[in-house]
Amino acid sequence: AYGDAQLPYKDPGLPVEDRVRDLLGRMTLAEKIGQMTQIERLVASPQVLKDNFIGSLLSGGGSVPRKGATAAEWMSMITDFQKACLSTRLGIPMIYGIDAVHGHNNVYGATIFPHNVALGATRDPELVKRIGAATALEVRATGIQYAFAPCIAVCRDPRWGRCYESYSEDPGIVQAMTELIPGLQGDVPQNFTSGMPYVAGKNKVAACAKHFVGDGGTQNGINENNTIIDRQGLMSIHMPAYLDSLRKGVSTVMISYSSWNGIKMHANHDLITGFLKGRLKFKGFTISDWEGIDRITSPAGANYSYSVQAGILAGIDMIMVPNNYQSFISILTGHVNSGVIPMSRIDDAVTRILRVKFTMGLFENPMPDTTLADQLGKQEHRDLAREAVRKSLVLLQNGKPGDAPLLPLPKKAAKILVAGSHANNLGYQCGGWTIEWQGDTGNITVGTTILDAVKAAVDPSTTVVFVENPDAEFVKNGGFSYAIVAVGEHPYTETKGDSMNLTIPDPGPSTIQTVCGAVRCATVLISGRPVVIQPFLGATDALVAAWLPGTEGQGVTDVLFGDYGFTGKLPRTWFKSVDQLPMNVGDKHYDPLFRLGFGLTTKGKAY
Numbered sequence: 001a002y003g004d005a006q007l008p009y010k011d012p013g014l015p016v017e018d019r020v021r022d023l024l025g026r027m028t029l030a031e032k033i034g035q036m037t038q039i040e041r042l043v044a045s046p047q048v049l050k051d052n053f054i055g056s057l058l059s060g061g062g063s064v065p066r067k068g069a070t071a072a073e074w075m076s077m078i079t080d081f082q083k084a085c086l087s088t089r090l091g092i093p094m095i096y097g098i099d100a101v102h103g104h105n106n107v108y109g110a111t112i113f114p115h116n117v118a119l120g121a122t123r124d125p126e127l128v129k130r131i132g133a134a135t136a137l138e139v140r141a142t143g144i145q146y147a148f149a150p151c152i153a154v155c156r157d158p159r160w161g162r163c164y165e166s167y168s169e170d171p172g173i174v175q176a177m178t179e180l181i182p183g184l185q186g187d188v189p190q191n192f193t194s195g196m197p198y199v200a201g202k203n204k205v206a207a208c209a210k211h212f213v214g215d216g217g218t219q220n221g222i223n224e225n226n227t228i229i230d231r232q233g234l235m236s237i238h239m240p241a242y243l244d245s246l247r248k249g250v251s252t253v254m255i256s257y258s259s260w261n262g263i264k265m266h267a268n269h270d271l272i273t274g275f276l277k278g279r280l281k282f283k284g285f286t287i288s289d290w291e292g293i294d295r296i297t298s299p300a301g302a303n304y305s306y307s308v309q310a311g312i313l314a315g316i317d318m319i320m321v322p323n324n325y326q327s328f329i330s331i332l333t334g335h336v337n338s339g340v341i342p343m344s345r346i347d348d349a350v351t352r353i354l355r356v357k358f359t360m361g362l363f364e365n366p367m368p369d370t371t372l373a374d375q376l377g378k379q380e381h382r383d384l385a386r387e388a389v390r391k392s393l394v395l396l397q398n399g400k401p402g403d404a405p406l407l408p409l410p411k412k413a414a415k416i417l418v419a420g421s422h423a424n425n426l427g428y429q430c431g432g433w434t435i436e437w438q439g440d441t442g443n444i445t446v447g448t449t450i451l452d453a454v455k456a457a458v459d460p461s462t463t464v465v466f467v468e469n470p471d472a473e474f475v476k477n478g479g480f481s482y483a484i485v486a487v488g489e490h491p492y493t494e495t496k497g498d499s500m501n502l503t504i505p506d507p508g509p510s511t512i513q514t515v516c517g518a519v520r521c522a523t524v525l526i527s528g529r530p531v532v533i534q535p536f537l538g539a540t541d542a543l544v545a546a547w548l549p550g551t552e553g554q555g556v557t558d559v560l561f562g563d564y565g566f567t568g569k570l571p572r573t574w575f576k577s578v579d580q581l582p583m584n585v586g587d588k589h590y591d592p593l594f595r596l597g598f599g600l601t602t603k604g605k606a607y
């Protein structure tokens, strides 16, 4: 066999397309199918990777080497897997994917940025780009080279459990926020051709525009359900951000679980092959969602042989299996050997996967860069997250009708009350997709709660009293100058977040009524979306939509106490009643409590 130096595909001096062609020409069917197979780390081992020529691994939500694993432990896991892949006959490096969707959120100690709905409220694409760059560094701090982000869903119904993963109901805002892609991957070069994948080296990661297409338009916001809309509607609402993503060199596109007018997206050849690859000239690779081809049938997995055939022939290149890889590999092999799936389809998929791997330099730098370990949770990134928090908060009310504005609050006061279920709960303020797939309650990672932030912000002479759910007598007789009440939704992810009533859980509403009935108060609402607020709008003096701010709670107090002014604008319509839903700007029945774009402002000191 050749020595490495003589193998054209190993020569970084050759054009990527030549390296791809040379390598593809050497590959067996088993090696090709291995590249199309992405498996979960929990079913992986060096032997499994070698025996099956596996080309990609992932961590699903919450899938970590050890609870609280350090950057070094993550890198060690990646190194072991990568050594196995490099030891195969052709030595093709694996690419490891993870949902770094608001920072490197599976990883203990990572900076947790506000979720996308909050970033939409900032109206600041340049900020989002900086967040992408910081996230790329924190992902690389663990040796991982691929992030399943950005979600460019255009959520059209807040009853959808994933609405907080969407920047906005407005396609234009979502288009603007595709700036996350050059943040994650790097800026495309001058003579760049739209649709080609691009990753600028080992401090950047491959990105993933998801979920193609129409994931945010399902009926009643039911997760993974049916998006019923004509072609013009699909193309004008749900598709535009994909064109921006391709222009910015996004390397991968993940297919949506949802259907378009009854056709499962994972089986939609017209849109995947005809439109995305044909019309838009996408040259990176498409990837299924988790068990996405299984869910082509109802019930899921009812006919896996058909699922494999339909998904691959639709134009999906890499399958996030993620567990039953033996079945996937043997069925796909059978389909190729029997001619059900032509080798040309396999070669197209592998060409795209190799194109991404060569372009991002994975063959030259397959191993973790240990010098990046200290990027995880770096203070500079936390400061950036804090900036994002304060720019994302939307001031909905500042004083009852006829009263003087309450905000900004004085830092110097005799005694203040902090109350509410979400005032001292880092897990609640981060929301879903944080440490655990579904998120969690309590002190789940390194960060600053709203209570911590208040204590740090006020004058040393101010007494801060924290009672999560005080009774009326206590508040009335407490001699408090004012109160801050933080309540909202509990963490949720995907289907578990689907809600038909959009109310916040008890005792949130009663905490507001009790506290605000006895003292002037600012209510900080922690939620992934607009929720029912009318019952307490008359009770509270100030009302702030804080979305899901993440670990840097000081971004909340920066604006509450006036170091910075409120600038956030609603990225979504705030309904009066759930009976109005779906209701988006432009609808004939548009009659919001607060319209898209609403947001009161205050002047900050830091001008």
Ligand SMILES: O=[N+]([O-])c1ccc(O[C@@H]2O[C@@H](CO)[C@H](O)[C@H](S[C@@H]3O[C@H](CO)[C@@H](O)[C@H](O)[C@H]3O)[C@@H]2O)cc1
Pocket: 059, 060, 061, 062, 099, 148, 210, 289, 290, 437, 494
């Ligand atoms: O056994 N069960 O109880 C169970 C429950 C839910 C399951 O469903 C699965 O749960 C999660 C387990 O990690 C997975 O993340 C996905 S979701 C999917 O995952 C991708 C990779 O993380 C993301 O990039 C996509 O954006 C997202 O749509 C799936 O819904 C599976 C099993």
